[in-house]
Amino acid sequence: MSGPGLKHIDSHAAIHEAALNEAKELNRLIAKLVRAKRFDKAIEVAYIIVEHWETRTLQHAAAEEEGLYKDLLDENPNLKDEITALIRDHNIMRFLVKKIKKILETEGFTEEILELFYTLVHVDHFHNLQEEKLLPDH
Numbered sequence: 001m002s003g004p005g006l007k008h009i010d011s012h013a014a015i016h017e018a019a020l021n022e023a024k025e026l027n028r029l030i031a032k033l034v035r036a037k038r039f040d041k042a043i044e045v046a047y048i049i050v051e052h053w054e055t056r057t058l059q060h061a062a063a064e065e066e067g068l069y070k071d072l073l074d075e076n077p078n079l080k081d082e083i084t085a086l087i088r089d090h091n092i093m094r095f096l097v098k099k100i101k102k103i104l105e106t107e108g109f110t111e112e113i114l115e116l117f118y119t120l121v122h123v124d125h126f127h128n129l130q131e132e133k134l135l136p137d138h
Contacts, residue, residue, distance in 0.1 A: 006068045009135045016128040019056040020121065026052060027117050034114060043109040046100070049117055053097045057124060061090040064131075072134060082134055089127035096120050 006012050026049045033042040069083045100116050 006064065007071070007136060009132060009137050012135060013128075013132055015060060016124075016132070019052075019060065020124055020128065022052060022056065023049070023117075023121050023124070027114075027121060030114060030117065034111070039109050043104065046104055046109055046113055046117075050097060050101055050104070053093070053120060058090070058094060058097065061093065065090065075136075079134060082130070086127060086131050086134075089123060089130075092123055093120055093127075096123070 026045065030042055030045045030049065033039075033045060065087060069086065072079055073083055096116050096119060100113055103110055103113055103116075
């Protein structure tokens, strides 16, 4: 069973908006460091961004999968394809974060990392729009 806030569009959308806005701001910061060729600081911020995705968005995703999605399917089995797509989005985000961590550990900071951070924001934004359409009071 999911927490009551996850089923209500206003509270759920606020969770999404806060995490996504934080991610965008962190992307702006790391991009500024890259433009200034401050790669020593960029790598530090990259690890902070990874932590952000793991502790905010991906923990939220796990809670959705364990509760909200099961509840929505119980209430409407016709949502199976939509829920499957949402879980796939979560798995794409997990894959991207894992890839970023591997690059950081093996190569240090690269331009690809910045591109992957931007990709995460775009995937999450689309995911949130699709997910919020499924909430009962949308």
